[in-house]
Amino acid sequence: MxxxxxxxxxxxxxxxxxxxxxxxxxxxxxxxxxxxxxxxxxxxxxxxxxxxxxxxxxxxxxxxxxxxxxxxxxxxxxxxxxxxxxxxxxxxxxxxxxxxxxxxxxxxxxxxxxxxxxxxxxxxxxxxxxxxxxxxxxxxxxxxxxxxxxxxxxxxxxxxxxxxxxxxxxxxxxxxxxxxxxxxxxxxxxxxxxxxxxxxxxxxxxxxxAGNFNLQLDVKGYGTHSGNRGPSIRAGGEGNAAGVNAVEKAILVVQALQQLEQEWGITKSHPAFPAGIFSMVPGVFHGDAGVPSVGYLAESATIGYLVWYPPNEGPEAVKAEIERHVHHAAQLDSWLRQNPPRFRWESHWPxxxxxxxxxxxxxxxxxxxxxxxxxxxxxxxxxxxxxxxxxxxxxxxxxxxxxxxxxxxxxxxxxxxxxxxxxxxxxxxxxxxxxxxxxxxx
Ligand SMILES: [Zn+2]
Structure with missing residues:
Protein backbone atom coordinates (compact mmCIF):
# COMPACT_ATOMS: atom_id res chain seq x y z
CA MET A 1 0.00 0.00 0.00
CA ALA A 210 -5.77 -16.43 30.00
CA GLY A 211 -9.05 -15.83 31.77
CA ASN A 212 -9.48 -15.80 35.51
CA PHE A 213 -12.09 -16.25 38.20
CA ASN A 214 -12.19 -15.00 41.76
CA LEU A 215 -13.66 -18.00 43.59
CA GLN A 216 -14.64 -17.90 47.25
CA LEU A 217 -15.23 -21.31 48.82
CA ASP A 218 -17.12 -21.43 52.11
CA VAL A 219 -16.66 -24.48 54.30
CA LYS A 220 -18.92 -25.04 57.27
CA GLY A 221 -17.83 -26.62 60.58
CA TYR A 222 -19.42 -27.17 63.95
CA GLY A 223 -17.81 -24.76 66.38
CA THR A 224 -17.32 -26.04 69.92
CA HIS A 225 -14.65 -25.88 72.67
CA SER A 226 -11.21 -26.91 71.42
CA GLY A 227 -11.10 -29.53 74.17
CA ASN A 228 -13.55 -31.49 72.01
CA ARG A 229 -10.92 -32.17 69.40
CA GLY A 230 -10.04 -35.61 70.81
CA PRO A 231 -13.60 -36.98 70.91
CA SER A 232 -14.38 -35.34 67.56
CA ILE A 233 -11.60 -37.13 65.65
CA ARG A 234 -10.40 -40.19 67.68
CA ALA A 235 -11.70 -43.74 67.58
CA GLY A 236 -14.29 -44.28 70.31
CA GLY A 237 -15.25 -40.56 70.40
CA GLU A 238 -18.56 -39.00 69.38
CA GLY A 239 -17.19 -37.79 66.04
CA ASN A 240 -18.96 -34.91 64.34
CA ALA A 241 -21.43 -34.60 67.21
CA ALA A 242 -18.60 -33.30 69.45
CA GLY A 243 -17.48 -30.63 66.99
CA VAL A 244 -16.05 -30.18 63.50
CA ASN A 245 -13.07 -27.95 62.73
CA ALA A 246 -13.89 -26.02 59.55
CA VAL A 247 -10.22 -25.06 59.09
CA GLU A 248 -9.20 -28.69 58.62
CA LYS A 249 -12.19 -29.48 56.40
CA ALA A 250 -11.15 -26.53 54.24
CA ILE A 251 -7.62 -27.97 54.05
CA LEU A 252 -9.19 -31.12 52.54
CA VAL A 253 -10.76 -28.90 49.88
CA VAL A 254 -7.40 -27.20 49.18
CA GLN A 255 -5.77 -30.62 48.80
CA ALA A 256 -8.51 -31.78 46.43
CA LEU A 257 -8.01 -28.71 44.26
CA GLN A 258 -4.23 -29.18 44.32
CA GLN A 259 -4.86 -32.62 42.86
CA LEU A 260 -7.06 -31.15 40.12
CA GLU A 261 -4.46 -28.44 39.48
CA GLN A 262 -1.82 -31.14 39.07
CA GLU A 263 -4.07 -32.79 36.48
CA TRP A 264 -4.52 -29.41 34.70
CA GLY A 265 -0.74 -29.34 34.18
CA ILE A 266 -1.33 -32.21 31.75
CA THR A 267 -4.87 -31.60 30.49
CA LYS A 268 -4.88 -27.82 29.96
CA SER A 269 -2.46 -26.36 27.47
CA HIS A 270 -2.30 -23.66 24.81
CA PRO A 271 0.53 -23.10 22.32
CA ALA A 272 0.99 -19.45 23.35
CA PHE A 273 1.51 -20.22 27.05
CA PRO A 274 4.29 -21.84 29.07
CA ALA A 275 3.43 -25.26 30.51
CA GLY A 276 1.68 -25.26 33.87
CA ILE A 277 0.44 -21.69 33.77
CA PHE A 278 -3.22 -22.68 34.15
CA SER A 279 -3.60 -22.96 37.88
CA MET A 280 -5.64 -22.38 41.02
CA VAL A 281 -4.06 -20.07 43.57
CA PRO A 282 -5.39 -20.22 47.15
CA GLY A 283 -4.37 -16.65 48.01
CA VAL A 284 -6.54 -16.00 51.08
CA PHE A 285 -7.54 -18.45 53.84
CA HIS A 286 -9.63 -17.48 56.82
CA GLY A 287 -11.32 -19.62 59.46
CA ASP A 288 -12.54 -19.31 63.02
CA ALA A 289 -15.49 -19.84 65.32
CA GLY A 290 -16.71 -16.27 64.86
CA VAL A 291 -14.15 -15.07 67.41
CA PRO A 292 -10.45 -14.97 66.53
CA SER A 293 -9.40 -17.45 69.23
CA VAL A 294 -7.63 -20.80 69.18
CA GLY A 295 -9.85 -21.92 72.04
CA TYR A 296 -12.46 -23.20 69.59
CA LEU A 297 -13.00 -25.62 66.75
CA ALA A 298 -13.67 -23.29 63.83
CA GLU A 299 -17.29 -22.83 62.84
CA SER A 300 -16.52 -21.70 59.31
CA ALA A 301 -13.65 -21.23 56.86
CA THR A 302 -13.34 -19.39 53.58
CA ILE A 303 -10.68 -19.91 50.94
CA GLY A 304 -10.18 -17.25 48.28
CA TYR A 305 -8.88 -18.55 44.96
CA LEU A 306 -7.70 -16.98 41.76
CA VAL A 307 -8.30 -19.53 39.01
CA TRP A 308 -6.38 -19.13 35.71
CA TYR A 309 -7.91 -20.98 32.78
CA PRO A 310 -6.89 -21.32 29.12
CA PRO A 311 -8.42 -19.23 26.32
CA ASN A 312 -9.40 -22.36 24.40
CA GLU A 313 -11.86 -23.51 27.09
CA GLY A 314 -15.23 -22.03 27.94
CA PRO A 315 -15.56 -20.42 31.37
CA GLU A 316 -18.76 -22.30 32.25
CA ALA A 317 -17.11 -25.67 31.50
CA VAL A 318 -14.14 -24.75 33.71
CA LYS A 319 -16.44 -23.76 36.57
CA ALA A 320 -18.42 -26.99 36.23
CA GLU A 321 -15.21 -29.04 36.24
CA ILE A 322 -14.03 -27.43 39.50
CA GLU A 323 -17.40 -27.83 41.19
CA ARG A 324 -17.63 -31.47 40.11
CA HIS A 325 -14.17 -32.24 41.44
CA VAL A 326 -14.86 -30.66 44.85
CA HIS A 327 -18.20 -32.42 45.01
CA HIS A 328 -16.55 -35.80 44.36
CA ALA A 329 -13.82 -35.11 46.92
CA ALA A 330 -16.47 -34.16 49.47
CA GLN A 331 -18.02 -37.62 49.13
CA LEU A 332 -14.91 -39.07 50.82
CA ASP A 333 -15.56 -37.24 54.10
CA SER A 334 -18.49 -37.93 56.42
CA TRP A 335 -19.00 -34.24 57.29
CA LEU A 336 -18.40 -32.69 53.87
CA ARG A 337 -20.75 -35.28 52.34
CA GLN A 338 -23.58 -33.79 54.42
CA ASN A 339 -22.25 -30.21 54.36
CA PRO A 340 -20.80 -29.62 50.91
CA PRO A 341 -18.57 -26.56 50.40
CA ARG A 342 -20.40 -23.55 48.97
CA PHE A 343 -19.13 -21.81 45.84
CA ARG A 344 -19.22 -18.07 45.33
CA TRP A 345 -17.94 -17.11 41.88
CA GLU A 346 -17.27 -13.44 42.62
CA SER A 347 -15.82 -12.12 39.40
CA HIS A 348 -14.78 -13.33 35.98
CA TRP A 349 -12.14 -11.73 33.80
CA PRO A 350 -12.67 -13.11 30.28
ZN1 LIG B 1 -2.27 -2.60 34.01
Missing amino acids: DDKVAAPHMIAVDEKIRALLPDAISLLRRLVNTNSINPLFPGIRREDVIGGESACGAMLSDFLAGHNFVSETVAVDPERSNRIIRKKGTGGGRSIFINGHVDTVAPFRVSEWLGGNPWSGEVRDGRVNGLGSTDMKGGLIAAALALAALDAASIRLKGEVQFHAVVGEEVMSHELGTTAVLEAGFGGEAAIVVEPTSQPRPLSIATVS VFDTPADHPLVKLLVADRADVLGEIPAGLPQTHSFNAVCDASFIAAKGIPVVAMGPGDLRCAHAVNEYVDLAEIASCARILARTIVGWCGAA
Missing part, protein backbone atom coordinates in the same frame (compact mmCIF):
# COMPACT_ATOMS: atom_id res chain seq x y z
CA ASP A 2 1.83 3.02 1.32
CA ASP A 3 5.03 1.07 1.97
CA LYS A 4 7.19 3.08 -0.42
CA VAL A 5 6.16 6.47 0.93
CA ALA A 6 5.92 5.36 4.56
CA ALA A 7 9.65 4.98 5.13
CA PRO A 8 10.68 8.66 4.70
CA HIS A 9 7.60 9.68 6.70
CA MET A 10 8.76 7.42 9.48
CA ILE A 11 12.26 8.90 9.53
CA ALA A 12 10.65 12.29 10.15
CA VAL A 13 8.40 10.80 12.85
CA ASP A 14 11.39 9.14 14.54
CA GLU A 15 13.15 12.52 14.63
CA LYS A 16 10.09 14.11 16.23
CA ILE A 17 9.92 11.30 18.81
CA ARG A 18 13.55 12.01 19.72
CA ALA A 19 12.84 15.75 19.94
CA LEU A 20 9.67 15.34 22.03
CA LEU A 21 11.10 12.69 24.38
CA PRO A 22 12.25 15.13 27.13
CA ASP A 23 8.75 16.67 27.29
CA ALA A 24 7.23 13.21 27.37
CA ILE A 25 9.53 12.13 30.22
CA SER A 26 8.63 15.17 32.28
CA LEU A 27 4.94 14.41 31.68
CA LEU A 28 5.55 10.80 32.77
CA ARG A 29 7.18 12.05 35.97
CA ARG A 30 4.17 14.29 36.67
CA LEU A 31 1.83 11.33 36.07
CA VAL A 32 3.85 9.23 38.53
CA ASN A 33 3.87 12.14 41.04
CA THR A 34 0.05 12.08 40.89
CA ASN A 35 -1.47 9.54 43.27
CA SER A 36 -4.05 7.77 41.11
CA ILE A 37 -4.61 4.66 43.23
CA ASN A 38 -7.90 3.03 42.27
CA PRO A 39 -10.43 4.30 44.88
CA LEU A 40 -12.05 0.85 45.01
CA PHE A 41 -8.77 -0.94 45.69
CA PRO A 42 -8.96 -3.10 48.87
CA GLY A 43 -7.92 -1.09 51.95
CA ILE A 44 -8.07 2.32 50.22
CA ARG A 45 -10.32 5.17 51.38
CA ARG A 46 -11.95 6.88 48.41
CA GLU A 47 -11.56 10.37 49.87
CA ASP A 48 -7.77 9.89 50.09
CA VAL A 49 -7.28 9.23 46.38
CA ILE A 50 -10.32 10.46 44.45
CA GLY A 51 -9.47 12.80 41.59
CA GLY A 52 -6.05 11.35 40.80
CA GLU A 53 -7.32 9.35 37.83
CA SER A 54 -9.12 12.33 36.30
CA ALA A 55 -6.04 14.54 36.82
CA CYS A 56 -3.86 12.06 34.90
CA GLY A 57 -6.32 11.97 31.99
CA ALA A 58 -6.40 15.79 31.91
CA MET A 59 -2.57 15.99 31.77
CA LEU A 60 -2.53 13.66 28.77
CA SER A 61 -5.23 15.62 26.95
CA ASP A 62 -3.46 18.94 27.70
CA PHE A 63 -0.25 17.54 26.22
CA LEU A 64 -2.00 16.38 23.05
CA ALA A 65 -4.13 19.54 22.75
CA GLY A 66 -0.85 21.17 21.71
CA HIS A 67 -0.74 18.66 18.85
CA ASN A 68 -4.20 19.28 17.38
CA PHE A 69 -6.06 16.58 19.31
CA VAL A 70 -9.41 17.28 20.90
CA SER A 71 -10.70 15.53 23.98
CA GLU A 72 -13.96 14.47 25.55
CA THR A 73 -14.82 12.78 28.79
CA VAL A 74 -17.05 9.87 29.78
CA ALA A 75 -17.69 9.73 33.51
CA VAL A 76 -20.13 7.14 34.88
CA ASP A 77 -18.78 8.20 38.27
CA PRO A 78 -18.59 12.03 37.97
CA GLU A 79 -15.35 12.12 39.99
CA ARG A 80 -13.63 9.51 37.82
CA SER A 81 -13.33 10.74 34.23
CA ASN A 82 -12.24 8.68 31.27
CA ARG A 83 -10.51 10.82 28.64
CA ILE A 84 -11.06 10.23 24.95
CA ILE A 85 -8.41 12.11 23.00
CA ARG A 86 -9.03 12.00 19.27
CA LYS A 87 -8.25 13.33 15.84
CA LYS A 88 -10.51 12.77 12.84
CA GLY A 89 -9.05 11.25 9.69
CA THR A 90 -9.15 12.85 6.24
CA GLY A 91 -11.37 9.97 5.09
CA GLY A 92 -11.06 6.61 3.41
CA GLY A 93 -8.89 4.93 6.03
CA ARG A 94 -9.43 2.45 8.86
CA SER A 95 -9.84 3.74 12.41
CA ILE A 96 -7.86 2.61 15.44
CA PHE A 97 -7.69 3.39 19.14
CA ILE A 98 -5.07 3.06 21.85
CA ASN A 99 -6.26 2.10 25.34
CA GLY A 100 -4.48 2.50 28.66
CA HIS A 101 -5.55 2.80 32.29
CA VAL A 102 -4.62 5.73 34.53
CA ASP A 103 -5.36 4.01 37.86
CA THR A 104 -2.74 2.13 39.88
CA VAL A 105 -2.77 -0.50 42.60
CA ALA A 106 -1.93 0.45 46.21
CA PRO A 107 1.77 0.34 47.13
CA PHE A 108 3.28 -1.59 50.04
CA ARG A 109 6.57 -1.22 52.03
CA VAL A 110 6.30 2.46 51.07
CA SER A 111 9.49 3.59 52.89
CA GLU A 112 11.65 1.25 50.81
CA TRP A 113 10.89 2.83 47.42
CA LEU A 114 13.62 4.52 45.42
CA GLY A 115 13.37 8.27 45.82
CA GLY A 116 11.88 7.91 49.31
CA ASN A 117 8.26 7.14 48.41
CA PRO A 118 6.20 5.43 45.69
CA TRP A 119 5.42 8.68 43.84
CA SER A 120 8.94 10.11 43.43
CA GLY A 121 9.17 9.74 39.65
CA GLU A 122 12.92 9.76 40.16
CA VAL A 123 14.98 9.30 37.00
CA ARG A 124 17.97 7.00 37.48
CA ASP A 125 19.96 4.78 35.10
CA GLY A 126 17.66 5.49 32.16
CA ARG A 127 14.54 4.60 34.10
CA VAL A 128 11.65 6.46 35.68
CA ASN A 129 10.87 4.97 39.09
CA GLY A 130 7.59 4.95 40.92
CA LEU A 131 4.17 3.44 41.38
CA GLY A 132 2.40 2.95 38.06
CA SER A 133 5.51 3.65 35.97
CA THR A 134 5.35 0.19 34.37
CA ASP A 135 1.65 -0.46 35.00
CA MET A 136 0.97 1.58 32.99
CA LYS A 137 1.83 5.27 32.88
CA GLY A 138 4.87 4.43 30.73
CA GLY A 139 2.50 2.94 28.14
CA LEU A 140 0.25 6.00 28.24
CA ILE A 141 3.30 8.20 27.61
CA ALA A 142 4.48 6.02 24.69
CA ALA A 143 1.04 6.44 23.10
CA ALA A 144 0.98 10.21 23.71
CA LEU A 145 4.50 10.51 22.28
CA ALA A 146 3.58 8.56 19.13
CA LEU A 147 0.48 10.69 18.52
CA ALA A 148 2.30 13.98 19.19
CA ALA A 149 5.15 12.98 16.86
CA LEU A 150 2.76 12.05 14.03
CA ASP A 151 1.25 15.52 14.30
CA ALA A 152 4.63 17.26 14.59
CA ALA A 153 5.79 15.44 11.44
CA SER A 154 2.64 16.69 9.65
CA ILE A 155 1.37 13.17 8.95
CA ARG A 156 -2.31 13.37 8.06
CA LEU A 157 -4.07 10.09 8.73
CA LYS A 158 -6.93 8.87 6.56
CA GLY A 159 -8.62 6.99 9.41
CA GLU A 160 -9.57 8.39 12.81
CA VAL A 161 -7.26 7.74 15.75
CA GLN A 162 -8.43 7.81 19.37
CA PHE A 163 -6.59 7.46 22.66
CA HIS A 164 -8.65 6.21 25.62
CA ALA A 165 -7.13 6.98 29.03
CA VAL A 166 -9.46 5.01 31.26
CA VAL A 167 -10.18 4.52 34.96
CA GLY A 168 -10.92 1.43 36.98
CA GLU A 169 -8.82 -1.32 35.41
CA GLU A 170 -7.02 -2.51 38.53
CA VAL A 171 -10.20 -3.83 40.14
CA MET A 172 -11.97 -4.81 36.91
CA SER A 173 -14.34 -1.82 36.99
CA HIS A 174 -14.55 -1.95 33.21
CA GLU A 175 -18.15 -0.74 33.36
CA LEU A 176 -16.76 2.55 34.75
CA GLY A 177 -13.80 2.59 32.36
CA THR A 178 -13.12 0.80 29.09
CA THR A 179 -16.62 -0.62 28.57
CA ALA A 180 -18.27 2.70 29.48
CA VAL A 181 -16.18 4.49 26.86
CA LEU A 182 -17.05 1.93 24.15
CA GLU A 183 -20.73 1.99 25.07
CA ALA A 184 -20.72 5.80 24.85
CA GLY A 185 -19.98 5.34 21.15
CA PHE A 186 -16.21 5.77 21.05
CA GLY A 187 -13.89 3.13 19.58
CA GLY A 188 -12.54 2.03 16.24
CA GLU A 189 -11.93 -0.89 13.92
CA ALA A 190 -8.90 -2.13 15.88
CA ALA A 191 -7.24 -1.44 19.22
CA ILE A 192 -3.86 -1.58 20.91
CA VAL A 193 -3.66 -1.77 24.71
CA VAL A 194 -0.33 -0.36 25.86
CA GLU A 195 0.02 -2.60 28.94
CA PRO A 196 3.58 -3.71 29.80
CA THR A 197 4.59 -6.59 27.52
CA SER A 198 8.37 -6.61 27.86
CA GLN A 199 8.36 -10.34 28.58
CA PRO A 200 9.80 -12.53 27.17
CA ARG A 201 11.55 -9.72 25.24
CA PRO A 202 11.07 -5.93 25.09
CA LEU A 203 7.76 -4.86 23.54
CA SER A 204 6.42 -8.33 22.78
CA ILE A 205 3.26 -8.51 20.69
CA ALA A 206 0.68 -10.14 22.99
CA THR A 207 -2.36 -11.48 21.18
CA VAL A 208 -3.92 -13.66 23.84
CA SER A 209 -4.49 -13.81 27.60
CA VAL A 351 -9.88 -13.95 27.83
CA PHE A 352 -8.88 -12.10 24.69
CA ASP A 353 -7.58 -14.13 21.78
CA THR A 354 -6.84 -12.35 18.49
CA PRO A 355 -5.68 -14.64 15.64
CA ALA A 356 -1.94 -14.33 14.94
CA ASP A 357 -2.70 -13.85 11.22
CA HIS A 358 -4.97 -10.84 11.81
CA PRO A 359 -3.79 -7.81 9.72
CA LEU A 360 -3.27 -5.74 12.90
CA VAL A 361 -0.99 -8.41 14.38
CA LYS A 362 0.99 -8.77 11.14
CA LEU A 363 1.44 -5.00 10.98
CA LEU A 364 2.67 -4.81 14.59
CA VAL A 365 5.07 -7.73 14.10
CA ALA A 366 6.57 -6.07 11.01
CA ASP A 367 6.77 -2.65 12.67
CA ARG A 368 8.40 -4.10 15.78
CA ALA A 369 10.99 -5.78 13.54
CA ASP A 370 11.59 -2.46 11.76
CA VAL A 371 12.33 -0.72 15.07
CA LEU A 372 13.97 -3.45 17.17
CA GLY A 373 15.15 -5.99 14.58
CA GLU A 374 13.73 -9.33 13.51
CA ILE A 375 12.98 -12.02 16.05
CA PRO A 376 15.01 -15.00 14.77
CA ALA A 377 13.00 -17.34 12.52
CA GLY A 378 11.72 -20.39 14.38
CA LEU A 379 11.00 -18.41 17.54
CA PRO A 380 7.44 -17.26 18.26
CA GLN A 381 6.66 -13.81 16.80
CA THR A 382 3.69 -13.27 19.13
CA HIS A 383 3.14 -14.09 22.79
CA SER A 384 0.63 -14.36 25.57
CA PHE A 385 -0.06 -11.60 28.08
CA ASN A 386 0.56 -13.35 31.39
CA ALA A 387 -1.94 -11.32 33.36
CA VAL A 388 -5.34 -9.87 32.50
CA CYS A 389 -6.12 -6.44 31.10
CA ASP A 390 -8.84 -4.34 29.46
CA ALA A 391 -8.09 -5.95 26.07
CA SER A 392 -10.61 -8.61 27.13
CA PHE A 393 -13.42 -6.05 27.38
CA ILE A 394 -12.47 -4.56 24.02
CA ALA A 395 -12.51 -8.05 22.45
CA ALA A 396 -15.90 -8.61 24.09
CA LYS A 397 -17.23 -5.83 21.81
CA GLY A 398 -15.95 -7.69 18.75
CA ILE A 399 -12.96 -5.39 18.18
CA PRO A 400 -9.61 -6.99 17.24
CA VAL A 401 -7.10 -6.05 19.94
CA VAL A 402 -3.44 -6.60 20.78
CA ALA A 403 -1.40 -5.68 23.87
CA MET A 404 2.04 -4.11 23.38
CA GLY A 405 3.74 -1.63 25.66
CA PRO A 406 6.83 -0.70 27.66
CA GLY A 407 7.47 -2.07 31.14
CA ASP A 408 7.95 -5.40 32.81
CA LEU A 409 5.20 -7.30 34.63
CA ARG A 410 7.82 -8.61 37.08
CA CYS A 411 8.11 -5.15 38.67
CA ALA A 412 4.41 -4.25 38.38
CA HIS A 413 2.45 -4.49 41.66
CA ALA A 414 5.84 -4.66 43.45
CA VAL A 415 8.18 -2.41 45.43
CA ASN A 416 10.43 -0.19 43.25
CA GLU A 417 8.42 -0.36 40.05
CA TYR A 418 10.20 1.33 37.14
CA VAL A 419 10.01 1.76 33.39
CA ASP A 420 12.85 1.92 30.93
CA LEU A 421 12.90 5.20 28.96
CA ALA A 422 14.47 3.63 25.86
CA GLU A 423 11.54 1.19 25.74
CA ILE A 424 9.07 4.09 25.79
CA ALA A 425 10.77 5.66 22.76
CA SER A 426 10.87 2.32 20.90
CA CYS A 427 7.22 1.69 21.73
CA ALA A 428 6.27 5.13 20.38
CA ARG A 429 8.15 4.37 17.14
CA ILE A 430 6.32 1.03 16.72
CA LEU A 431 2.93 2.58 17.53
CA ALA A 432 3.47 5.44 15.07
CA ARG A 433 4.31 2.98 12.28
CA THR A 434 1.32 0.76 13.01
CA ILE A 435 -1.07 3.69 13.24
CA VAL A 436 0.12 4.98 9.85
CA GLY A 437 0.01 1.46 8.34
CA TRP A 438 -3.47 0.81 9.67
CA CYS A 439 -5.14 4.19 9.13
CA GLY A 440 -3.23 5.14 5.98
CA ALA A 441 -1.51 8.49 5.40
CA ALA A 442 -3.08 11.11 3.14
